Amino acid sequence: MRLLTHNMLASNARGASTGYPLKLQVVKWTTKEAEPNADFLRGMLPKLDWAALVAATHSLGLPGLLPESPPTDAELSADGAADDEGSALRRLHRALLEIHIEEGTLVCPDTERCFPISKGVPNMLLHEDEVRN
Amino acid sequence: MWYLCVFYHRLLDYRRPEVQSLAELFGGPGAGDAVEWRLPENHHVDSPFHLVRLPGDERLAAQIANRSLLVKGIYELWGQGTTYEELEKSVMEYPEERKLPYLTPESTFKIVVDSFGKVISFQEQNEIMKSLTYIPFKGRVNLKKPDHKFFVMETDDYGCNNGLPPVAQRTIFFGREVGAADRHLLPTYQLKSRKYIGPTAMDAEMAFLMANQGLARPGKLVYDPFVGTGSILVAAAHFGAMTMGADIDIRVVRDGRGPDCNIWSNFEQYKLPEPLCVLRADNNVPPWRPGLKEIFDAIICDPPYGVRAGGRKSGGRKLLKGTVAPYTVPDEKRGNHIPSTAPYSLAECVHDLLHLAARMLVMGGRLVFFYPVIREDGIANPAKYPEHPCFKLIASCEQILSMRYSRVLLTMVKVGPYTEEVEKEAEQWHREFRENHHKWMEEGNLHSAVFSPAEQAADGKPAIDRDSKPKYRGKTFHLFANAEDEPPRSDQGSAKFRGFNTG
Numbered sequence: 001m002r003l004l005t006h007n008m009l010a011s012n013a014r015g016a017s018t019g020y021p022l023k024l025q026v027v028k029w030t031t032k033e034a035e036p037n038a039d040f041l042r043g044m045l046p047k048l049d050w051a052a053l054v055a056a057t058h059s060l061g062l063p064g065l066l067p068e069s070p071p072t073d074a075e076l077s078a079d080g081a082a083d084d085e086g087s088a089l090r091r092l093h094r095a096l097l098e099i100h101i102e103e104g105t106l107v108c109p110d111t112e113r114c115f116p117i118s119k120g121v122p123n124m125l126l127h128e129d130e131v132r133n
Numbered sequence: 134m135w136y137l138c139v140f141y142h143r144l145l146d147y148r149r150p151e152v153q154s155l156a157e158l159f160g161g162p163g164a165g166d167a168v169e170w171r172l173p174e175n176h177h178v179d180s181p182f183h184l185v186r187l188p189g190d191e192r193l194a195a196q197i198a199n200r201s202l203l204v205k206g207i208y209e210l211w212g213q214g215t216t217y218e219e220l221e222k223s224v225m226e227y228p229e230e231r232k233l234p235y236l237t238p239e240s241t242f243k244i245v246v247d248s249f250g251k252v253i254s255f256q257e258q259n260e261i262m263k264s265l266t267y268i269p270f271k272g273r274v275n276l277k278k279p280d281h282k283f284f285v286m287e288t289d290d291y292g293c294n295n296g297l298p299p300v301a302q303r304t305i306f307f308g309r310e311v312g313a314a315d316r317h318l319l320p321t322y323q324l325k326s327r328k329y330i331g332p333t334a335m336d337a338e339m340a341f342l343m344a345n346q347g348l349a350r351p352g353k354l355v356y357d358p359f360v361g362t363g364s365i366l367v368a369a370a371h372f373g374a375m376t377m378g379a380d381i382d383i384r385v386v387r388d389g390r391g392p393d394c395n396i397w398s399n400f401e402q403y404k405l406p407e408p409l410c411v412l413r414a415d416n417n418v419p420p421w422r423p424g425l426k427e428i429f430d431a432i433i434c435d436p437p438y439g440v441r442a443g444g445r446k447s448g449g450r451k452l453l454k455g456t457v458a459p460y461t462v463p464d465e466k467r468g469n470h471i472p473s474t475a476p477y478s479l480a481e482c483v484h485d486l487l488h489l490a491a492r493m494l495v496m497g498g499r500l501v502f503f504y505p506v507i508r509e510d511g512i513a514n515p516a517k518y519p520e521h522p523c524f525k526l527i528a529s530c531e532q533i534l535s536m537r538y539s540r541v542l543l544t545m546v547k548v549g550p551y552t553e554e555v556e557k558e559a560e561q562w563h564r565e566f567r568e569n570h571h572k573w574m575e576e577g578n579l580h581s582a583v584f585s586p587a588e589q590a591a592d593g594k595p596a597i598d599r600d601s602k603p604k605y606r607g608k609t610f611h612l613f614a615n616a617e618d619e620p621p622r623s624d625q626g627s628a629k630f631r632g633f634n635t636g
Contacts, residue, residue, distance in 0.1 A: 001412070002409060002410060003411060004410065005377075005409070005410040005412065007422075008410075008421060008422060008425055009420050009421065010416050010418070010420060010422035010423065012419070017320070018422075018423050019422075020422040020423060021422070024260060034231075034406065035406075035567060036438070037351065037352055037375075038377060039351075039352035040352045040353075040354070043352070044428075047425070049422070049424075049483060055243050091180070097409065097540050110529060117385060119387050120386070120411075121383070121386055121387040121411055121412060122412045122413070123383055123412075123413045124412055124414040124415075124420035125381065125383070125413050125414065125419060125447060125472060126447050126472065127332060127414055127470055128447070128472050128473055129461050131447045131552045132420060
């Protein structure tokens, strides 16, 4: 599971008010390199919950990876950003797309319900007694 | 400019929508609607020969043809006739300035003689080519990699063409190829050589057609909420799109058949970027955070409608009917507990899909999905398709699966933003839809309509005589009416259709 996915998910169990952001408890994570796509990242930027993304990088022990406030569209489309390791584009790309959480747990902030992540697949399915009617 | 567009003679309903979708993809917003069609004289709408006007230059035509699956070729038509004499006259009348740039001495060329509904022997082909001396070819012949390819295409003048209504007169076309489909990717992606497939894996050709309808391309995000073994996302990823998928069955998405045979291995097999995310979730109770919307560029899927695989959703059957209280999972078992699921009716499944798409698609984003239709009396029941105030239906392509039922690929475009008022309106539409279609959309009904034994007529013979089954299974057609009109799907049309095949 990438942090992009983490940014999109919430607990929908009964008793959760917003169920968001899910706390991230990581047992195992890896990095897989991928080709950055500036258009995709620029399109995704306004849809992200930046604070939750930054918090997620902190829980992985990567406090310096992302700045506290989101980069601007201009920063992402700056010339040579794709080749510069330290550019805003590459850091966002790394945070959103290159970090893979293999094993761990997503914890609902309201109910403490744990959603396991196993083999990189988060299991968001609810138990019978948790579905809202 | 008008071109001759020749299709492969298959998936007839899918051909024009594919070209229009690709025009939109390469030509920009509005280009798909700007495509115009005509039919050659005396040709039926199901004929492989169509005339198309594309909103752009020859490059657009080439891009469309090269990416498509069903376009055999797009040609600049230099002439046509019912005899070779007429063809010569027509080609001679075609403006010199359009022809000469492709006949220069520096260029290489090749001539192909092709036919539809008949076989032309090698000898006849040679004679046809020799008869083209009135065209001043100056270049050298190169059969392997010519700069310019010219086609002579002939239709037959007798009987019926592959089950199509007869063309009253034979037509011969001569044209220069602008672009052609690359169907080589079909053997590469065919399911029989794919590592991980399931019983409902989408056929490679259809998956590519769906990805084309969904305008999959680099920088776009495609989501499949019923991902299964990922067969639709593989096609979208081939065209460069980012992909995401979800499924309710954890075994399918997480484990597959082992460490080298799962969703991920399907992407590895074709050296495609793996999906951004595969998650286990229930479309009925989607796990998206509050406020998240307009994030996918396309949602492409084959929802479970209970014929080959039934849909499931969270909550047991008895639980949902209220006859039992929810099973309380003991704390020590919560970790490995497998929650029970209940059948998911088609109506509910489609409702949830439209709701998901209305919220999560960007404006102008596309929802592409299959929808089952019961065929009555060999004719698709013109059932009303599901609707949503945020969406406009732009294509419905029928694929006939059996005497009993078809599936229709629906392509919808998001034309209105998703708001609370819209949501209320959508609920109302859904209730009406469900009431009108209650009978067959209930759980299990579609399955029994497809699989129940054939009805017996009074004399003990099956009511459907399989031997008289028409070979031609396209739309109903009219023999003498104006071929430009779309044939009506009426009982009257059906009578004509039968009359032709048995008479």
